[in-house]
Amino acid sequence: ILNVEQSPQSLHVQEGDSTNFTCSFPSSNFYALHWYRWETAKSPEALFVMTLNGDEKKKGRISATLNTKEGYSYLYIKGSQPEDSATYLCASAYNTDKLIFGTGTRLQVFP
Amino acid sequence: GAGVSQSPSNKVTEKGKDVELRCDPISGHTALYWYRQRLGQGLEFLIYFQGNSAPDKSGLPSDRFSAERTGESVSTLTIQRTQQEDSAVYLCASSFSRQGTQYFGPGTRLTVL
Numbered sequence: 001i002l003n004v005e006q007s008p009q010s011l012h013v014q015e016g017d018s019t020n021f022t023c024s025f026p027s028s029n030f031y032a033l034h035w036y037r038w039e040t041a042k043s044p045e046a047l048f049v050m051t052l053n054g055d056e057k058k059k060g061r062i063s064a065t066l067n068t069k070e071g072y073s074y075l076y077i078k079g080s081q082p083e084d085s086a087t088y089l090c091a092s093a094y095n096t097d098k099l100i101f102g103t104g105t106r107l108q109v110f111p
Numbered sequence: 112g113a114g115v116s117q118s119p120s121n122k123v124t125e126k127g128k129d130v131e132l133r134c135d136p137i138s139g140h141t142a143l144y145w146y147r148q149r150l151g152q153g154l155e156f157l158i159y160f161q162g163n164s165a166p167d168k169s170g171l172p173s174d175r176f177s178a179e180r181t182g183e184s185v186s187t188l189t190i191q192r193t194q195q196e197d198s199a200v201y202l203c204a205s206s207f208s209r210q211g212t213q214y215f216g217p218g219t220r221l222t223v224l
Contacts, residue, residue, distance in 0.1 A: 031210045043202060043215035089154065093210035098167060103153045
């Protein structure tokens with residue numbers, strides 16, 4: 001059974017702080033790593049998809065990196081704002097299985 | 112363009128009744144997933160359809176839950192003899208391929224009284 005783990009489970013930061021969280025995944029038969037943003041009372045929305053070792057993606061103040069050899073990805077938020085408050089989900093795709101989601105990191109940014 | 116749609120948006124039912132939830136995926140998407148989110152919990156995988164392959168039912172919590180998909184179009188999730196613990200938001204997602212970006216519908220909020 002493939003298991004995708006995220007840490008920390010939750011995070012509280014002050015507005016303006018930079019933060020990062022981790023996604024760990026099995027690296028065997030790896031195909032792609034996805035990050036989603038899930039706001040309360042809404043549906044998850046895709047942020048990034050990365051496939052190659054060393055990939056980096058950026059969208060505004062949010063960026064992500066990928067290490068496929070050791071099986072982890074980091075998501076960074078620079079200068080957090082209250083509107084960044086959400087649950088951030090990662091999901092790992094494999095050649096031999098469906099997309100597997102982690103349990104998420106719940107971020108709260110206080111003004 | 113048209114996204115994933117789900118109906119109804121809200122459903123209130125009495126314990127013991129059957130309910131049927133519908134998902135219309137994005138046209139051309141071969142993969143379709145059902146998830147649920149119970150209060151205070153994360154995303155829970157239920158079932159996955161990929162083209163004409165046999166569905167992956169490994170996430171269904173009991174035999175009261177079943178789902179169907181006609182070809183690469185509409186899917187229905189049926190819950191028989193609903194229980195209060197079935198109360199949740201049921202989300203549907205579709206993608207071009209098994210490994211592709213998933214596009215989520217707005218969800219159906221099910222409340223079992």
